[in-house]
Amino acid sequence: MPWRARTVRPLLLRRRASRPQLKxxxxxxxxQVNGWGGYxxxxxxxxxxxAVVVLAFDTVGATASRLLGFRYSILxxxxxxxxxTACFRIGQRAGILQAVLGGAMLGLLDATLGWRxxxxxxxxxxxxxxPSPAQLVNAILSVVVxxxxxxxxxGAFGWTLRSRSVDA
Numbered sequence: 334m335p336w337r338a339r340t341v342r343p344l345l346l347r348r349r350a351s352r353p354q355l356k357x358x359x360x361x362x363x364x365q366v367n368g369w370g371g372y373x374x375x376x377x378x379x380x381x382x383x384a385v386v387v388l389a390f391d392t393v394g395a396t397a398s399r400l401l402g403f404r405y406s407i408l409x410x411x412x413x414x415x416x417x418t419a420c421f422r423i424g425q426r427a428g429i430l431q432a433v434l435g436g437a438m439l440g441l442l443d444a445t446l447g448w449r450x451x452x453x454x455x456x457x458x459x460x461x462x463x464p465s466p467a468q469l470v471n472a473i474l475s476v477v478v479x480x481x482x483x484x485x486x487x488g489a490f491g492w493t494l495r496s497r498s499v500d501a
Contacts, residue, residue: 376427380435383419384442390415391447395454405456412443413483420484424491432491436484437477444476 390411398405416439424432464472 376423376431376435379419379423379426380438383415383435383439386415386419387412387439387443388447388450391443391450392454395451395456398456399454405451412447413479416440416480416483417487420487421491423484424488425495426491429485429488429492432488433481433484436487437481439484440477440480441473443480444473448472 390408394408394411395405397403398408416436419439420432420436423435
């Protein structure tokens, strides 16, 4: 059609306006994770580290108590320090709520698996045999609540004393 100008084309055949080039890795697979996902990953790593330290402390403490003959209950303060330190770090990274939950999880792990380890080694065995189910549930709940409280204290200190580089 000679009467049409050569620069007028149908909409579908026109060149689109240039668009900015997509960034490399547009889905963020290799990028540092921001938001709750990054905090959750860091929290889980810190919680796993705390769990390993608590269980190792229970194992070494129970063995030392049995070999050296001191009361195993003296080591309780060491376990509380581990809870508080782990929850301090979790509080710095992720906040107080995650620190409270982390403390409760450490308490649950210590009151179940940690108690089982020390029971197998010997120092936490009761003279009358195994505790009743009600006593066991009461002890587990007490340690979980205490762990959550230590998580609250440690997490509050961690959140308050966090550095600006953690926030960025």
